[in-house]
Amino acid sequence: MPKVSEFIKYHGKPVREVYLDHENSGWVPPEVVEAMLPYFNQKGYGHPSITNLPGWEAYEVVESTLEEVSKTINARGGELILTHSGTEANNLAIIGGALARGKERNKIITSAIEHVSVLFPARSLEEHGYRVVTVPVDKEGFVDPDLLSMLIDHETLMVSIQMVNHEIGTIQDIKTLVETVKDKNDKIIFHTDAVDAYGRMKIDVEELGVDLLTLSSHKIHGPKGIGILYAREDVKLKPVMHGALSTQRMWPGVENTPALAGFKKAVELAFSNFDYNIEKMKKLRDRLMHGILENVPDVLLNGPMGEKRAPDNLNVSFLYVEGESITVELSLRGIYVSSGSACTSRVLEPSHVILAIGRKHEEAHGSILFKVSRYQTEEDIEYVLSQIPPAIEKLRIMSPLARESRIALKKTVEA
Numbered sequence: 001m002p003k004v005s006e007f008i009k010y011h012g013k014p015v016r017e018v019y020l021d022h023e024n025s026g027w028v029p030p031e032v033v034e035a036m037l038p039y040f041n042q043k044g045y046g047h048p049s050i051t052n053l054p055g056w057e058a059y060e061v062v063e064s065t066l067e068e069v070s071k072t073i074n075a076r077g078g079e080l081i082l083t084h085s086g087t088e089a090n091n092l093a094i095i096g097g098a099l100a101r102g103k104e105r106n107k108i109i110t111s112a113i114e115h116v117s118v119l120f121p122a123r124s125l126e127e128h129g130y131r132v133v134t135v136p137v138d139k140e141g142f143v144d145p146d147l148l149s150m151l152i153d154h155e156t157l158m159v160s161i162q163m164v165n166h167e168i169g170t171i172q173d174i175k176t177l178v179e180t181v182k183d184k185n186d187k188i189i190f191h192t193d194a195v196d197a198y199g200r201m202k203i204d205v206e207e208l209g210v211d212l213l214t215l216s217s218h219k220i221h222g223p224k225g226i227g228i229l230y231a232r233e234d235v236k237l238k239p240v241m242h243g244a245l246s247t248q249r250m251w252p253g254v255e256n257t258p259a260l261a262g263f264k265k266a267v268e269l270a271f272s273n274f275d276y277n278i279e280k281m282k283k284l285r286d287r288l289m290h291g292i293l294e295n296v297p298d299v300l301l302n303g304p305m306g307e308k309r310a311p312d313n314l315n316v317s318f319l320y321v322e323g324e325s326i327t328v329e330l331s332l333r334g335i336y337v338s339s340g341s342a343c344t345s346r347v348l349e350p351s352h353v354i355l356a357i358g359r360k361h362e363e364a365h366g367s368i369l370f371k372v373s374r375y376q377t378e379e380d381i382e383y384v385l386s387q388i389p390p391a392i393e394k395l396r397i398m399s400p401l402a403r404e405s406r407i408a409l410k411k412t413v414e415a
C-alpha cells in the first residue's frame with residue numbers, strides 16, 4: 001500500500017467526492033461529533049461503574065443511550081447488551097447462546113449469505129462438537145421457510161438468519177422464519193443480525209418474535225466502536241469475554257462513553273423524519289440503479305428489485321472487469337465504493353454472498369457494492385452516473401477478459 005499522502009501528491013485530490021461505501025463504514029455528521037466532544041474532557045470522562053461525579057455522568061450516558069435504542073426496536077433497556085462492535089455482539093449471540101445451552105442439542109443453522117461475524121463464530125464451535133448446517137438461498141438471496149423447516153430436527157439449538165443482507169440488500173421475512181422455527185420447537189433460539197436493517201426499516205422485536213438481535217452504531221452514521229445485542233429477558237447467554245469492570249453483565253471492559261453519546265445522537269437523527277429519510281434513500285438508489293443498468297452494457301443486478309430490497313443498497317456485477325480495478329478507477333474520480341465483500345476484499349476472494357446466489361466466480365469478482373445515504377443529493381448521484389460509463393469503458397478496453405469475450409462473440413456471430 002502506498003502512503004496516502006504520497007498517493008494524493010501524485011494523483012491530486014478529486015474535485016468532487018461521493019462516498020457510497022456506507023456498507024463498510026460511514027461519515028459521521030457534525031451533530032454527532034458535537035454530542036461526543038464533551039465526554040472526552042468536560043463531563044462523563046470517568047468510569048461508568050465508579051461512584052464519583054464523572055462516573056455517574058458516564059453511567060447516565062450508557063443508560064440513556066440504551067434507553068433511546070430500546071425505544072426504536074420496542075425492547076426494554078435491560079434487554080440490551082452493549083459491546084464494542086457488531087462483530088462482538090454477533091459472537092456473543094452465537095457462541096454465548098450455544099454455550100448457555102450445553103450440548104444436549106448441538107446443531108446451529110445459518111443462511112449461506114450471513115456476515116462473516118456470524119459464520120466464523122458458528123464455525124469455531126465445530127471444534128467443540130457443534131454442527132453448523134447452512135440453509136441455501138435462492139437467486140435473489142431469500143431463504144425458503146420450507147427448506148429451513150426441513151433442516152430443523154431435535155438436535156437444533158439455534159437458527160441465525162440476518163434481517164437484511166449487507167451486500168445484496170435482500171430483506172428476509174424474519175417473522176415467518178421465526179414462526180417456522182418456533183412451530184417446530186419453541187426452545188430453539190432465533191438470532192437475527194439486523195446491522196443492515198437498523199435505521200432503514202421498522203424493527204419491532206416483539207412483533208418479530210426473535211430472541212437475539214444485533215445492531216451496530218457505525219452503520220447508521222454513528223461512530224465506530226459500539227455494538228448492541230438485544231437478548232430477550234428470558235434468553236440465557238454464557239459470557240464469552242471475561243475480565244475488567246463494566247456496567248454490562250455480559251461484556252467486560254470500560255464503555256466507550258463519547259461514542260455512546262454520539263450513537264445516541266445518530267439514533268435520534270435516523271429516527272426523526274424516518275419515513276422521509278427512507279423515501280429519499282430509495283429515490284437516490286433507484287436513480288443510480290436505473291442510470292447504471294440503462295447506460296452501461298453487460299451489467300447484472302445482484303439481489304432483488306423493489307420493496308424486498310433495502311432502500312440504500314445497490315449491487316451490480318460489471319462483466320469482464322475486476323471489481324478491485326473498478327474501486328481504484330472510481331476512487332481516482334472521487335467515487336468511493338467497495339468490491340465483493342469488503343470484509344474479505346483485502347484477500348481478493350470472490351464474495352461468498354454473490355457466489356451463494358448462483359453467480360459465477362468472474363461475475364462475483366466484478367461485483368460492486370454501492371450504498372447511498374440520506375445525506376446525499378441528486379447532484380451527487382448524477383455525478384456518479386456521469387463517471388461510471390467512461391470508467392467501465394476504459395477498464396474494458398484494457399481488460400483481457402473483455403477482449404476474449406468480444407472475440408468469442410464475433411466467432412458466434414460469424415458462425
Ligand SMILES: Cc1ncc(COP(=O)(O)O)c(C=O)c1O
Nearest residue numbers: 085086087115117166195196216
Ligand atoms: C450485516 C453485518 N453484520 C455485522 C457487521 C459487523 O459490525 P461491526 O463493523 O460493528 O463489527 C457488519 C459490518 O459491516 C455487517 O454488515
